[in-house]
Amino acid sequence: MKKAIAKIKLVTPCISSGADQKSGEIRPASLRGVLHFWFRVMGGSLAEEQAIFGRIGKQEETRKSALNVRVKSPADLRTTVKDCKALTGGDFDYFLWPLRDQRHTPGSGQRGVVEPGQEFDLILNHSRIQGGAQLPVNVLKTALLLGSLGSRSRRCYGSLWPESLVVGGEAWQVPTTMETLEAQLQELLTGQNITVCCWGSKASWQDAVGLAADIFKKYRCGSPKSGTPSEWGQNDHDVPLKGGGELFRPAFGLPLTQRYSSRDVGTWNTFVSAKGGGRDSDRWGSPLHLKIVLLAGQYHVLAIFVNEYVLPEGTVLNVKGGKGNRVSAKLSLDLWRELKTVGDPLTLS
Secondary structure (H helix, E strand, O other), X not given: OOEEEEEEEEOOOEEOEOOOOOOEOOOHHHHHHHHHHHHHHOOOOHHHHHHHHOEOOOOOOOEOOOEEEEEEOOOOOOEEEXXXXXXXXXXXXXXXXXXXXXXXXXXXOEEEEEOOOOEEEEEEEEOOOHXXXXXXXXXXXXXXXXXXXXXXXXXOOOEEEEXXXXXXXXXXXXXXXXXXXXXXXXXXXXXXXXXXXXXXXXXXXXXXXXXXXXXXXXXXXXXXXXOOOOHHHHHHHHHHHHOOXXXXXXXXXXXXXXXXXXXXXXEEEEEEOOOOOOOOEOOEOOOEEEEEXXXXXXXXXXXXXXXXXXXXXXXXXXXXXXXXXXXXXXEOOHHHHHHOOOOEEOOOO
């Protein structure tokens, strides 16, 4: 792929900024990160990755990237500063809980947001360094169809969609219906360990995000304060109280923090247990990506399960509370498997 120009539209609000979190912008570095992620998902080798995206190491090991990423945004790109508690317009947005105002820091939940419907150009070309390494076209197409940008990009926000794509002077026929999207994904993802399901469609992006949130919350909810607990969520809620057992929700990413109203119980955090006595790891990116796509006037919810990125079944987890309390649990993927039965699966092989 010598050169590519894509016109991209934001289907949902994009929570993206630079050093000033209240100044929304489309950043080339962030889009490079989207491409880098999908390159890895689609099985790119380490040598190819370092040749295309570069690497940082000792002076003799540092490599420049062969991929040049530019963004051409319109001068009137609409951005606003919003309280990320409720971008969909309701009193509270389930997916934006991590970005809410903190109790003692009013306004901390405000972020720069690029409005949905905004368009920008993504321009890619390659330098001749690193032996002429080039980003595979199938990675670019997959990133445009399934990728999202910015904070909470794995939970519907910053959903990207290609209005057009020209690669090496040749135009790509962008999908316009769910049927043509399924056909494109069949071509791109055959042989990849990825499951894609459609959880339904709505007439607006707000309702589509709400639909995705309602489904995810239904299976994940662990406390009556947040709704009706599922059997998996209730189990996870009770693990610190019963001294261990199985956990289900960490399959969808960590950190996982649980706060209990009783001061005697307090707050508990779930970590991946360290190997060899090292430090526990509190962060594991969610292998479930929820994205909104606009096709034929309808906003569809796609649930994208990157199966190779889920924590292995049986992974030992440490659940830690105050005063040095700790219980051990093992990960079960029963909830992960159950959620993959929701909606209509797309045929990818």
